[in-house]
Amino acid sequence: MATEGQQHPIKIYLLVWGLLFAFSAISYASDYLDDGVFRTSVILLFMILKAAAIVAVFMHMQWERYALIFAILLPPLALMVLMTLMAIEADYAWATRVEYMGEPIAPEPKPPPTHKPHH
Amino acid sequence: MTETTAPGNESIFTATARDWSSDVTTFKGVPWGKAMMWIFLVSDTFIFTCFLVSYMTVRMTVTDPWPNPSEVFALAIPNELFGLQFFESSIPVPLLLIAIMTFVLISSSGTMAMAVNMGYQRNKKGVVLLMVATALLGMTFVGMQIFEWSKLIIDEEVAAWQNPMGAAQFGSFFFMVTGFHGLHVSAGVAYLLIVAWRVGRGHYDHTNFEIVEITGLYWHFVDLVWVFIFALFYLW
């Protein structure tokens, strides 16, 4: 058993804490952007940055030895395969539904019934 | 073979191979509980990712319209409070509640990180206070989630099996994934309080307080999952 733990200056925690607030604010602000590739990229970029900051600093991953880092970070690659293939599959299934079942391509959602009176 | 410190000029591959080919422990200096928690978190990652991949698949497959979350989760700032009028009319702000929930959960992660730091400084009082603060923030989060659910169910008539705005799966996935995450937060609150109580009782005085770090790993993971839910459910 090692006796030294994960002890690091408080300053870095405060810094990351602040960064997480900033990143969250930016991703929140992306809601005011128009839909499109740019907005999607902003959402994904800041999602990954936030996740990386939490894992690296709060969960101490950046101070761990590579043996542990690889053991934790490599298995989720299998999920990337699952995600990619399921995206292809879902696209195909959607196309089948539109092509063979005559379902509409991109219908508009109905507005939320927010302003309805309470029952 | 059992050297725990590697020469500085080693490549990361050599360093990894050295640890993996050593005896006794593979993760040098990592307590059992921490190793176990990390492996559990990998397993839990697979659970949440399978949920999210299912969400992606179904959302891409349905031909019914998918509601715009930024409208669905908008919260109106009231124009009056205690009879005082502030604005001419109430102002709908998209995702206001979700933004506050996000900041609450990030704050709790911050206090948890501080608690871990206090633990390694052997500052028991600090640990207990910060862990209780974390638990309180976690409870706030769950409370706000209950509010959000009730708003969605009562005001917008969305249920797990129906959605007046379009695809029923919107409600199904929303309630299932946030519900599963909420259960994780609730379990985390219980875990935090138990550990804080035991730390206060002096249960871990003979250790290095790595239990605080292990609890912290779980708590940060819950926050981490929320990062993905926030981006993929509410913003997308």
Place this chain on the structure above:
Amino acid sequence: MATAEIPYQETVPLHHPKTWLGKYVFSQDHKVIAVQYGITAMAVGLVALVLSWLMRIQLAFPGLLEGFGPDEYLSAITMHGMIMVIYLLTAFLLGAFGNFCVPLMCGARDMVFPFVNMLSYWVYLISVILLLVVYPLMLFTDVAPTGAGWTLYPPQTITAGTPGADWGIVLMLASLAIFIVAFTMGGLNYITTILQARTRGMTLMRMPLTVWGIFIATFLGLIAFPALFVSAVMMLLDRLIGTSFFMPAIVSLGQKLEYSGGQPLLFQHLFWFFGHPEVYIVALPAFGVVSDLISVHARKNIFGYRMMVWAIVAIGILSLIVWAHHMYVAGMHPYFGFFFATTTLIIAVPTAIKVYNWTLTLWRANIKLTVPMLFALSFVLTFIMGGITGLFLGNVIIDIPLSDTYFVVAHFHMVMGVSPILAIFGGIYHWYPKLTGRMLNDTVGKIHFYFTFIGTYVIYFPMHYLGFVGVPRRYYETALGGTFPDFYPPSAHYLNIFITIAALVVGIAQLLFIYNLVHSYFKGEKASDNPWGANSLEWRTPQTPPSHGNWDERLPTVHRWAYDFGVPGHDTDHVPQDVPRKESA
């Protein structure tokens, strides 16, 4: 050389219970938990065996069984499959062998968290009870076991007409979810023990292959079971509160159901994202056990140890990206067939390496045909047999006509039904002396072996032919004289009768094994500390059977791998792992 790290377990005292209840029932000793897992798994396996008899009798002699109609037949199929794959094979190989072998072979006192390990067993028991409670319920209520087939494909699983679509499926899914919780608690323990609690000198590349197999299989389990858990939760929600995750708009019995827009193929993908690794969760520990048995009983070091380890790792990784080869006829994206056929056939490479290495281990070895060795050899043969038919089914164009025929049934029974069972038998015959301090009866063991080994070939070999003539699986009646028109040549009918009689005989032969286990426990010949002359650490415990804590104050120190047989310059033909190297040698 820096100072050696001290195994933590030497410094922490174990919790020694005083009461009988604490020692044998709520025990935290990994060996007791292994026995509990083993007995429960065998008991539930007997239920599945009886179900298979009922199905075989129905197929050969339709109408002979009163009250065993199509619904009961489908339920029997489902329960048989689920019990065998999950509640018997997974639980036995990881729960029983995992618990028994991991701490002993790694030189640990116990699992790292014995209390969690104990909980793992009790939660497993709850899941078994929840699975089987449907049979007593059947007598008093109209709850029936689910008949959806062990793959539980929606939408038919929860639509009217499938047996147990109302509550049987709920019990099944709940039981699976609880099993996964139990497995996670046990699995985290095995992995952490292997990674963090080995003894001095025990590097990963000195571990016996049994531990390697269990290690990779457990890891696969921890990352594959989540997919099953997720699909079980989603299907429970579909069933109980009417969500449409997997349920498309559907007309059932003339009525449009409330469901719409769900994706049934998603369930199949999630199920097989779990299901294919599951095949290797069962196979990898069996590979490991068989490697050790062959090496010990052939008195020769395992050929290509490192290759064997890397083959296990490679199979584990590859098994995560081959899942949709179970779905060639499901209507998925047409290009997926190419991807999944390719990855599937690549798996044949590390698997073939293992088979060649077993063969080369036997090459010019001093083979002792003990009962464990007989089972190990029969495993290799059966596995080759089942593996080669797997190559047929991995190819899309060959799979399409063979899909859902008895060829598939024969394939998976050979490769992941019978083979792991043979490895389990071999393992039990091998480790029983260490577990109980007594030998199993050799003659009874040999009779049991020949009945089981020859019997399985008699049962499953003709099934390949049935598949080629087009007999579909899961059909209630395929025989002459049934209510359906006779599609099949008379030979199929006679083979069905032949298979059924063989299945009954093989099933009854298993009673010999149970008799042997019980009788030898009380009356068996006393076993020495190391009756097979093996090298791994479990044979070096100070007591036989090992006491709680396994070792004396000091854990053993490992100086060599587990396969030093016939090393020149030593008095014995085998050199155990904790014997120091000679300076001059």
